[in-house]
Amino acid sequence: MIPSAFEYFAPTTLAEATSFLVAHPDDAKLVAGGHSLIPLMKLRLAAPTYLVDISRLPGLSGIREVNGALEIGALTTHYQVESSAVVRERLPVLAETAALIGDVQVRNRGTIGGSLAHADPAADYPAPILALDAEVSVTGSKGQRTIKATDLFVDLLTTSLKADEVITHVRVPIPGARSGASYQKFPHPASRYAIVGVAAVVRLNADGSCASAAIGITGAGSKAQRAPSAEAGLAGSKLDDAALIKAGAAAAEAIDPVGDIHASAEYRRHLVREFTVRALREAAARAGK
Ligand SMILES: Cc1cc2nc3c(=O)[nH]c(=O)nc-3n(C[C@H](O)[C@H](O)[C@H](O)COP(=O)(O)OP(=O)(O)OC[C@H]3O[C@@H](n4cnc5c(N)ncnc54)[C@H](O)[C@@H]3O)c2cc1C
Structure with a gap:
């Protein structure tokens, strides 16, 4: 598909970019890599009047x-x-x-x-x-x-x-000492987008028990989210299989999964349960090294 016609503006400073956005609050869109916005425009799901190309603005990379x-x-x-x-x-x-x-x-x-x-x-x-x-x-x-x-x-x-x-x-x-992190995803076989993806960050106490855990979930619902109940259940516990499985179940309960052509809501819940366990297990192993 071909996008609707648009005008292209390439500001040379951040101030120029924001001024343009202020002048056109409803009909201008920033574009950086273009790998999300341009596909939407080609499908005519987005049709901005102005594209504000920030990809060459100085000081915004590195x-x-x-x-x-x-x-x-x-x-x-x-x-x-x-x-x-x-x-x-x-x-x-x-x-x-x-x-x-x-x-x-x-x-x-x-x-x-x-x-x-x-x-x-x-x-x-x-x-x-x-x-x-x-x-x-x-x-x-x-x-x-x-x-x-x-x-x-x-x-x-x-x-x-x-x-x-x-x-x-x-x-x-950067997580401190005795910390480890892991991201585990079940990718869509063509686009590689996450059908479900779970990141875990684990910090251990000196005795090897869990000082804190943080879990970020993407792909499952309408937005990415944390799983506070699963995280709270891990604090102070030994990160054995039983604790990880319990946390996986709590994470699966915390989400409101969507069903679509790629996966049903139940399957996404199942994936969250399983990938939470995998992410926590790897994060804990890394924290212990
Ligand atoms: C075939 C394909 C496969 C993909 N697979 C994956 C995948 O597996 N996992 C994944 O995570 N992503 C995937 N993507 C998306 C890809 O990672 C996009 O590049 C990314 O999500 C958007 O970055 P961009 O720089 O291209 O943003 P753009 O498309 O330029 O912009 C996207 C949106 O962000 C806004 N924007 C851009 N930069 C800024 C800024 N600095 N400040 C404020 N607003 C801004 C724009 O106005 C627009 O609304 C895929 C894309 C394609 C085309």
């Missing part, structure tokens, strides 16, 4: 370690995250997640900011971003603010970003 966290520019591509030495060393779960996205072409063009702003319920990043307690920095006409990942995803393709706000960076805390 990865650096700052005060115990990785700061990842919004325009950083999935391939750059996947192949980054600092991500692989300090937050390997994020590099592993990026490597599971789509195919080489998608990973070469798609950006972390675009993925989070798009809030596709089957996208991969939201699961680890939620479990790692990340936050996004945004700039709009009224200045800058920070949004916690847990406050970002509102509903299907809907975030708490305002119409004139641009994600500039994602800040992902």
Whole structure:
């Protein structure tokens, strides 16, 4: 399909981009990698009058370690995250997640900011971003603010970003000592989107029991979410099979799964149960190393 006609604008500064969005709050769309928006436009599910191409804005890509966290520019591509030495060393779960996205072409063009702003319920990043307690920095006409990942995803393709706000960076805390993380997904066989994906971050006490656990789930419902009841049940427990199976069951209860042509709601619930166990098991094993 061919998209509806649109006008193309390529701002050279962030201020220019936000001013344009303020002037056209209902009919302008940012485009970064274009690998979510352009397919929607080709299907005529989106028909913006103006495309605001931020892909060449300076200062919005790259990865650096700052005060115990990785700061990842919004325009950083999935391939750059996947192949980054600092991500692989300090937050390997994020590099592993990026490597599971789509195919080489998608990973070469798609950006972390675009993925989070798009809030596709089957996208991969939201699961680890939620479990790692990340936050996004945004700039709009009224200045800058920070949004916690847990406050970002509102509903299907809907975030708490305002119409004139641009994600500039994602800040992902690096888990401390005796911590481990894992992302496990059941991919759609063609697109690789998550039918269900579960990220777990586990921190152990010195005696090997669980100090804390965080679980991020994508693919299952209309938006990515945490599973607080499953997390709370793990704190203080020994992470044996019984505890993991109980947490998997609690995570499966916490979601409101959708059924569609790819998987029924019951099957998605089953996958959440199973992939929560797998993610927790690997995160705990990594934490114990
Ligand atoms: C064939 C195919 C397979 C895919 N498989 C997967 C997969 O397995 N897993 C997965 O997670 N994803 C998958 N994707 C999606 C891909 O990862 C996208 O690249 C990504 O979700 C969106 O990033 P983008 O930079 O392309 O965003 P764009 O398409 O440019 O933009 C998407 C939305 O975000 C907004 N936006 C972009 N950047 C910003 C910003 N900095 N601040 C505010 N708003 C912004 C845009 O206005 C638009 O609404 C797939 C895509 C394709 C085409």
